[in-house]
Amino acid sequence: MLSTLKDPVGLRRDVLASLVVFLVALPLCVGVAVASGVPAELGLITGIVGGLVVGAMPGSSLQVSGPAAGLTVLVYEAVQEFGLGALGAIVLATGLVQLGLGALKFGRLFRAISVAVVQGMLAGIGLVLLFGQLYTMAGVKQPRSGIDKITGLPRLVSEIATDGDALTAFAVGAGTIVVLMLWKKLPSRAQMVPAALAAVALATAVTALAGLSVPHVEVKGLLSAVQPPGTGDFSSLASFAALSTVVAFALIASAESLFSAAAVDRMHDGPRTDYNKELMAQGLGNTVCGVLGALPMTAVIVRSAANVQAGAKTSLSRILHGLWLLLFAALLPAAIGVIPLAALAGVLVHSGCKLIPVKELGPLWREHRGEAVVLAVTAIAIVTTNMFEGVLLGLLLAVIKTAWETSHIHLEVHEPAENRLVVSVTGNATFLRLPRMLETLEALPQGRVVELDLSQLRHLDHACRTALETWAERHGATLGALSKAA
Structure with missing residues (x-):
């Protein structure tokens, strides 16, 4: 990174890349927080920590960390069960577990996790996220369980059809999804603006100009959103349910981060990832997020890919993206409050769809039927039970399949x-x-x-x-x- 500061061309590339990543991260940080049932500022805090803290750590030089859609469902369940105050304690414990795993050189072992289980995990998350955010798009409170989200869809359709406010909000969310789908077909100059940012900005402008009555993001301010966990919050970790949540956070966040690192390494010719150091960097980031009472973080492939594609060469770009998030949250907090919730829900519905590997299912079934079964069972188990049990069932099935085949x-x-x-x-x-x-x-x-x-x-x-x-x-x-x- 020091060599970049002495290289005007490299410095310019990293600065421009940081701005691109900032624009990609901004709506996602806010959207993931809202979908997780926590104040929007907590998503920005996690993004800031992902840039300024994890970005400065060794491990992977180009992947970018922050709140991820992949943990949204699990965070929402944790907040509903243990309360917002306990979230910081759970995230802090998650970070300490990751630090311990990294110190014990467990980083590379996460690469041994079955790809089918990871894909099934993401598909299950995508389905729950998709069905849950359809309710948010309409301004309707979503059911807690995945099954209830699915069985409640006819009632949701009826409410949208008969309630004008619900129909208006849903139309804003649907319009956001349409913009996201069509944006990649526009000329390359237009695509220099990230699709998520463009979609949210257009939805915000339309609702403001048309005077539409739709729910907006609630803003309290960055400092007031920081709520370090208290002694009572840590005492809740003594329960088996809370410990299971910590284990699920640690395993899923670590696996997602290290799989992301492997994918990012294939995108560039720079230094390869040190998986143990990256795991410790993620652990430190989650420890800091826990102290601040913020959302858990992972490395996020969407932001990481944007970073590489924007021409970043060193970790300076991801550090600066965290700085831009901090300045935005500190100087322009009111700008968040004009964003319609339905627009953010539309972004997350689109993200949920992208987590489901629809195009890969056919070839996988034809060539590796056992892997397809593992993927499907993991996804269905997550929808019908919860994240932790679904992933455990997927891992168990993958082990049994491997044992049978060998x-x-x-x-x-x-x-x-x-x-x-x-x-x-x-x-x-x-x-x-x-x-x-x-x-x-x-x-x-x-x-x-x-x-x-x-x-x-x-x-x-x-x-x-x-x-x-x-x-x-x-x-x-x-x-x-x-x-x-x-």
Whole structure:
């Protein structure tokens, strides 16, 4: 970064990139906060910390951190269950967990998480976010559970059709989505303005000029929004539900950040990410956010991609984007209060749709059916239960799928001499294949001398070893020597 300060061309690129990222981050910081059920300023605080604190830390030089749509559902549930005051304590604990994982060099292990589980997690979040923000677009209070959000849609449609205020607000949100979808088809000069900013600005201008009566973002001021957690808030962490939320925050935020880092590394030719240092940087950022009572943060692929595409070369761009957010929140807080809630909801509906990998589902089903099942089950579980249980179920299913696929076993029967059979067992013998193995052995002709050749086995678990020894003893068969690998 110091070399950039001495390079006028590089400095100009980083400054311009920081402005682009600032314009992308601004509506998303506010929108994620509102969707999470917390004051809008808390989203800006998390974005500021993501720029000024995490941006100055080693790890990934070009990815940008802030409040993410991927955690919106979990944050909303936490605020509803434990209260806004306890959010800071949960986020602080999350940051400390991430710091510990980074110090113990666990950063690279997060890359071992099944991609199908991560995609399913994001798809589930996208579905809950999509259905939930449809209610916000209409100015209607959204149900808490994912199932209720879906089953309540007919009632929502009826309310929009019969209530003029709901129809007006929904039209503003729908118009915002249309602008977001059409913006990428405009000339490249127009696209220099980020789509989310343009859509929100147009919606704000239309509602102001037309004098439309729609709900707007409530603004209290940056300093008044800072609410450090108190002693009582930390005592709530003693419950199993709160600890589960901390674990979910830590695992999901870390996985999303490190997967984002891997994606950003593929976009540029600069220094590669140090995953352990990046995990610690995220942990420090969340610790600071927790102290300030703000939203949790992750690295955000949308802002990171905008940073790279805008020509950033060093971490200076992401630090400056945090500075621009701070100046905006401190000097122009009233500008936030004119934004219609329906416009922000429209941005998040669009973001929720982008989290669902619709185009990838067909090829995934044709080429890797098991992965598609893991993705779908994870997403459905998140919608029907909650984030933590859905991800745990997805991880469990991914482990079972992998164990089943790697547990291939083949039994081949030879008859080298009369009344003598040799059964060659190859592959990986685990308890998952035990029924098939025993069925083959039980089907052997009676009254023959049987030898089990296990020399080609790569793995033999305790259950299979015990079963083979028991079968051999009962049938008078002999067991061959095991390979060293088994």
